[in-house]
Amino acid sequence: MPIRGGLPPRNPRFVGRETLLTHMRDLLGNGPVVLLPSPEHQLGGTGRTQLAVEYAYRHAEAYDLIWWIPAEQTAGTRSALAGLAQRLGVPEAHDLNRTLAAVRDALSRGEPYRNWLVVFENANRPEDITPYLPSGAGHVLVTSRNPRWTAEVAQALPVPVLDRVDSVDLLRARAPELSAVDADRLAARLEDVPIALDLAAAVRETTGRSVGGYLEDYERRAGELAFPTPIRVAWGLAAEALGAAAPADRALLELCTFLASAPISWRLLWAARTLPLDPELARTVRVERRLRAAMRRIARYGLAGLDPAGERLTVHPLIRGMFGQELSSEAHAALLRTVRGMLAAADPGDPDDPAGWYRYAELAPHLVHSDLLGGDVEEVRQLVINCIRFHYARGDYDSSRDLASAAVARWRDRLGESAEQTLLAAFHLANALRAIGRKDDARNLNLQTLRTQREVVGADDETTLATANSVGADLRMQGHFGQARQLDADNLVRYRRLFGESYPTALRCANNLAADLRLLGDFRGARALDEQVLRHRLAIFVEGHPETVASRAALAFDLFGLGDYAGAAEVIAVRPGDTVPADHPFALWAGRCAAMAARRRGDPSARGLAEANLAMSRQRFGDLSVDTLAAAVSAANCARADGDLDGAHHLLERAVARYHAVLGDDHPFTLAASAGLAGVVRATGRHGEARTIDQEVLVGLRRSVGPDHPFTLSCANGLAADLVAAGEAQPARELAADTLRRSRAVRGPDHPDTVACAWNLALTDGDETVRQQALDGLVKVFGDGHPVFRVTAAEQQVETEVDLPPL
Incomplete structure (x- = not known):
């Protein structure tokens, strides 16, 4: 028996239609078939759905899989296809669009089922299902009342009334x-x-x-x-x-x-x-x-x-x-x-x-037919808002955007632009716009919504604070980390005053502020906040809850930034009761940090961990996600540590190009990834090319995040190596000394990157005593047998490559 999904029960009283069923079978061999009402009965009622059901049961043995998709509304279509993804073993992506594209491609390839039947019921807008139509050896059957199907999309088969x-x-x-x-x-x-x-x-x-x-x-x-x-x-x-x-x-x-x-x-x-x-x-x-x-x-x-x-x-x-x-x-x-x-x-x-x-999946299809957007009571409009959020939470950003956009338009006219639920819908619309890549539109809408909320309901209202948090996310995405910190710090004071420090939303706000501090290079401040948030979350949630996984991942990045690689690995170690899937966004953050910590500790497993994390990130988020790009940078660092300069160069070159496209030329992440690419170019002996990249990047980083930021210090360390290779000893020594001084002040004298900077400066001085002291510092930090000593033995510069924290 084939696998069945959503197939209605067979009609035990079905009669006739033998010629039509045979003709349908023949046509399906040539591509999709759409069952339409006959010209004399264009409103329907001629039994198209019953014919499709009968065909599915009558020919069930010819198929490995039969999947029935209600297609009257796009959200229902997408939901049914998401269910098919689970049956096909297609990993769920964070963005439902990617999951649905993977479903279409898996069916087209015949993996894991070659012979399948997919039925789209009540697909009255051809353009709504065309993106989801698979090709391959399987069959696609459509029922529709719309006669405007072109032959390029599907073969029309009118269904007449019954023979007498x-x-x-x-x-x-x-x-x-x-x-x-x-x-x-x-x-x-x-x-x-x-x-x-x-x-x-x-x-x-x-x-x-x-x-x-x-x-x-x-x-x-x-x-x-x-x-x-x-x-x-x-x-x-x-x-x-x-x-x-x-x-x-x-x-x-x-x-x-x-x-x-x-x-x-x-x-x-x-x-x-x-x-x-x-x-x-x-x-x-x-x-x-x-x-x-x-x-x-x-x-x-x-x-x-x-x-x-x-x-x-x-x-x-x-x-x-x-x-x-x-x-x-x-x-x-x-x-x-x-x-x-x-x-x-x-x-x-x-x-x-x-x-x-x-x-919610049961309620959502009825919103249109009941014109819920026209409801005149608050609880009705709240259901609309909850459905907008439901679509967003399950990764269906397009459906979330469409419903939110319709709600904003209707409620602005009906309730006014400053009505509470108009503003709530605008807040959720901005979230959906950001999720589909329309960052500028999201930022502008959020700023407009926040201004109105502060005027109408005040800065301390819970909805205002939620929008302010969203504005903070926009600022982080733009690379304005300092502005995000100011806004989130103010939000946190207000949340704690109104709800207490252990209120879940207040904890999320604290988490956001810690992210800002981490992005600014203040790992100590971030660690203090993240430890506090983790304690509260462990008191509220069970171990392994997504919120606790998020806190552990954040704390691990803090510890990594502080140079405590063993501590970072420990805090994200798998614990009894962990139930979050490996491809959950928070689990992917933790997995990437585990690979980073393993690399810095000289563990040969690091590259495998990083490559697996990158593969899951691509599947979950797509190639253009900032999470995937950060995973690519970390995987490139591991490839370089493993001696694969070509592999590292390939990963970084693509990541840098995509950062330019996604975040812009001047974003700190774009610049930091470019500094990483310069390091690989330098390792291949192309010092002049590396120097050109580093000089341009250093100017950009000093302007965007300041001269003391870890990204800037890493780039400066690389540029000093470029100058050494060019024979410019004095400028190299001056830059190396300045970088060491700043690193000691910002990261501390015992931080692994500070000790690496000390070694690099010692190489430019030529003083054996200074060089031995620097070497002793490396031994103290890394321990005997670490791969870094292959670099020092060759009297080469030690790189301080950058890994990017989550945005």
Whole structure:
């Protein structure tokens, strides 16, 4: 049996369509096929979805994998494809776009399944699914109401009404006692339209109505309509019969008019129990047993599908539309308010918690059909904000941006630009914009939002502080580390005053301030803060929680910066209870620091650790992420330490080019990576080229982070070596002496990089006593047998290469 995902149950009453099924099979061999309504029934109802379901079951043995994707909304499509990624064994990337591209590519390659069937249901906008269409040996089947599919995308296959013989068989399958003559009469009046036939059969079966009685009612109903069609008349009779038998059931179904075609769980409908409702409807929804019974009755009248477990109703778009057209404007408004309240009542809260994501995935498809953005109560708008955050938290930045952008536009007009929830939506929109690489747009929007929040709700409001934190992230991304420190320090004072120092958000703010200090080269200050945050988090969370992993990784980078490589390795060692996956962003930070510490300690395992970390970072974040680029720099340092100068040069050359593209020419990270590239160029003997790079980089670093920053000192140390190679002894000695003096003041006399600078200066002096003292200092710091002594034995300069901390 093939692996199945999301495939609806097989229709046991499916009849006919043999020629169509055969033709579909033949067409699929030539590429994607889209099932469309026939020209005479462009609104649908001809059984496209049932045909796709039947095909999937009938040919199941030909496939290793069958995956059903609801494609009415882009967010639903992306969610279903993310589920397919897990089944294919595609590693989850931080950005869902990368995961979905990997899914498409894995299917196209036939890995791990060569024979597969992917069905996109209700894909009414070809452009929405085109980026996800795989090629290869598998098959793609689409159902759609939109006739504007081009042959380049998919082969169109119109689905007509049933043949009369098949219509008769369908009716008699539901009522074996029905004569062929009566079935023919009924099928003729319903014009062989599948959905109308199914509604008529369901009503007759449930009510016991005779064919003659049903046809009399049919004519009556048709006479009441200006434009009677078989679907509209059959629907009207089914809705009428349901309303007569159980008015509360019809009222419940009318609520579904404002929900999507996605399955509607009883739990969602049950959420309406807290709302003011008609007494009979209230009695139905307040008790699970009665609610489930109502769902079964609705399904028996053919007005919705019900899954075998009786958990979820699915209402056909045509059925939804017809209920909506029957409602008065007053009833429409009242039901819409109820549905919005029901959705808000079903909000699980805390969209950052993966445990509740399945519930948000269930709610999110209904936001559009219920026009939740137009809700006039705060809790309804809060659900929109939580769904924006849910999409962001699971890595679907495009869906987060789209929903946030729509919310900002609607709420600015409806509520005003300075309304609290307009500003909240703008805050989340900026986060999504930053995540998709639109850093300037994110920064500008955040600054505008922060100014407005400070004017309207004050600097101490929790929402203002959240936006200020986001502005701090923008500043770090721009390389304005000092400005970020000032802002985050002010935020931390306010958070602690309002909530206390152990409040989770206050701890995140402290974490941000520590990151600023680390980026400024103040590793002692960062360490003090990170140790404090780690203590608080260990008191709040279990060991191995992502927050504690983040704190341990941050503390490890602090210790590394202080030259305590053994301490850095110890603080991030795997502990019992660690459950964070190896490719989690915080785990990747820790893994990179472990490789860095191993390299500085002379451990030969360093390169393998760094290369594995880089591979996972690429998979998780993509090649242009600042995390991946930092991992590439660390991997290049390990390759160089391993003697592979070509490999180090290749990694650094690409990283520098990408830093220029992502962060800009003058960003400290771009400059620091360029200094690393100069070091590799210098090691290959191209001293003039290295000197040119180092001179330009040193000017940029002195201007951006100052002369005492570790990045600047590392570059100055390299430039001194360039000058030595050029025979400029006096300038080299002066620069080396200045670098040593600054390193002693900033990092301390016993820091490994300070001791390396002392050795380099000793080489320029030629004094054997000074040189021996410098060598003794290296032995004290690194211990006997360290690879650094191969460099000193050759009387060469010791490099002080840069590893970049997380932004």
